[in-house]
Amino acid sequence: MRRVYMDANATTPLLPEVFEAMRPYWTEHFGNASSIHLDGQQARTALDRARETIAEFFNCHEAEVVFNSGGTEGDNTAIFGLLRPGDHFITTAIEHSAVLQAASRVAQQGVHVTYVAPQPSGLIDPADIQAAILPETRLISVMLANNETGVLQPVEEIGKIAKTCGAFFHIDAVQGAGKVPFDVRRFGCHLASISAHKVHGPKGTGAMFVRRGTPVESLIVGGSHERRQRAGTENVPGIVGLAKAIELAMHSLEDGTIEQVAVLRDRLEAGILAIPGTGLNGMGLPQKMGAPGPAFGTWESTNPVPRVANTTNIYFDQLEGEALVIALDLKGVAVSGGSACHSGATEPSHVLMAMGLDKTRARASLRFSLLKTATQADVDQVLKIVPEAVQHLRALSPVAAGTLG
Numbered sequence: 001m002r003r004v005y006m007d008a009n010a011t012t013p014l015l016p017e018v019f020e021a022m023r024p025y026w027t028e029h030f031g032n033a034s035s036i037h038l039d040g041q042q043a044r045t046a047l048d049r050a051r052e053t054i055a056e057f058f059n060c061h062e063a064e065v066v067f068n069s070g071g072t073e074g075d076n077t078a079i080f081g082l083l084r085p086g087d088h089f090i091t092t093a094i095e096h097s098a099v100l101q102a103a104s105r106v107a108q109q110g111v112h113v114t115y116v117a118p119q120p121s122g123l124i125d126p127a128d129i130q131a132a133i134l135p136e137t138r139l140i141s142v143m144l145a146n147n148e149t150g151v152l153q154p155v156e157e158i159g160k161i162a163k164t165c166g167a168f169f170h171i172d173a174v175q176g177a178g179k180v181p182f183d184v185r186r187f188g189c190h191l192a193s194i195s196a197h198k199v200h201g202p203k204g205t206g207a208m209f210v211r212r213g214t215p216v217e218s219l220i221v222g223g224s225h226e227r228r229q230r231a232g233t234e235n236v237p238g239i240v241g242l243a244k245a246i247e248l249a250m251h252s253l254e255d256g257t258i259e260q261v262a263v264l265r266d267r268l269e270a271g272i273l274a275i276p277g278t279g280l281n282g283m284g285l286p287q288k289m290g291a292p293g294p295a296f297g298t299w300e301s302t303n304p305v306p307r308v309a310n311t312t313n314i315y316f317d318q319l320e321g322e323a324l325v326i327a328l329d330l331k332g333v334a335v336s337g338g339s340a341c342h343s344g345a346t347e348p349s350h351v352l353m354a355m356g357l358d359k360t361r362a363r364a365s366l367r368f369s370l371l372k373t374a375t376q377a378d379v380d381q382v383l384k385i386v387p388e389a390v391q392h393l394r395a396l397s398p399v400a401a402g403t404l405g
């Protein structure tokens with residue numbers, strides 16, 4: 001069976017060029033970048049080159065790039081590294097658990113945390129961030145793009161608010177990186193986190209932008225790696241892979257690839273929305289089960305929310321999303337219900353719930369996230385399989401029969 005992978009926001013495969021770039025650093029160029037001999041120097045040179053690429057991506061100085069293990073570590077570092085009891089921290093109710101769990105831990109330690117709710121569209125209103133500011137606000141953390149809806153947040157406006165009130169600003173750019181242009185100077189942030197495996201790089205590798213002079217404490221102590229900001233022997237092959245993946249992602253933003261992904265996503269979305277009882281999450285929809293969705297055919301023009309090109313999040317009334325994920329998987333289509341990082345959890349998506357969906361509709365929602373290598377054939381295959389699977393499940397579903405609330 002030909003499989004179609006539409007779960008790019010969970011992870012992406014290594015591109016062949018990334019694999020090839022990494023290969024020598026597992027084998028002949030295996031040196032420790034801290035060693036002074038030739039083998040060490042080769043590793044150090046590779047790290048320096050990778051740092052230049054990531055600095056170009058962030059639009060920052062090379063000394064402001066810190067390599068780490070990925071998005072979770074970057075998010076944790078911003079929060080644990082800056083906040084102390086008595087501080088005030090502003091974040092949003094739709095952040096990834098790497099932010100939300102860190103926030104709940106610092107809250108237990110005496111940090112006052114405000115969770116700003118999104119609009120029903122999935123967008124954070126900068127005015128709500130502004131309204132949450134207190135004299136002791138030390139850090140604001142808002143994501144660039146939401147992993148479940150793809151909605152792009154107004155980070156530039158939030159950066160201006162942070163500047164005015166003198167707070168530090170962290171952007172979780174894990175899902176936006178490589179999908180929209182990123183510029184730490186324009187966005188006015190002090191910290192930003194990215195992760196290689198979301199952009200066709202290796203898992204367990206990432207980087208952080210740390211603006212010069214930001215007093216963020218290292219989570220991991222030991223050697224003097226990464227200018228004492230992150231101890232531990234550098235993962236040279238991983239870092240080389242991250243840099244190659246980011247270099248390719250920067251090209252994709254310029255060569256029309258991302259626009260092509262948007263065309264495919266829009267076709268996919270329109271095709272799925274032609275199934276009765278479906279609707280797009282991220283438009284301020286009616287909340288009651290059975291309430292009419294947006295007038296069909298008008299969804300495009302009534303959806304002004306900026307989104308990344310590859311993501312759509314759709315509800316299927318009278319269905320359990322999880323059952324549909326499994327049915328699609330059996331037919332060779334990989335998608336995700338809610339956030340894949342929470343797979344196994346029975347709770348409905350905290351993001352969709354924060355946007356005001358009721359539990360039933362949140363549970364009935366699926367995320368389709370396209371790889372940048374997606375093709376029209378992939379979309380055609382998914383558009384053939386989804387309506388059949390929906391029809392089949394609805395015929396069997398106790399939700400459809402009205403036995404579930």
Ligand SMILES: Cc1ncc(COP(=O)(O)O)c(C=O)c1O
Binds near residue numbers: 010096143195
């Ligand atoms: C928005 C966001 N932040 C952080 C992370 C965590 O990144 P990592 O998997 O590199 O730890 C993810 C992963 O899904 C994410 O989507």
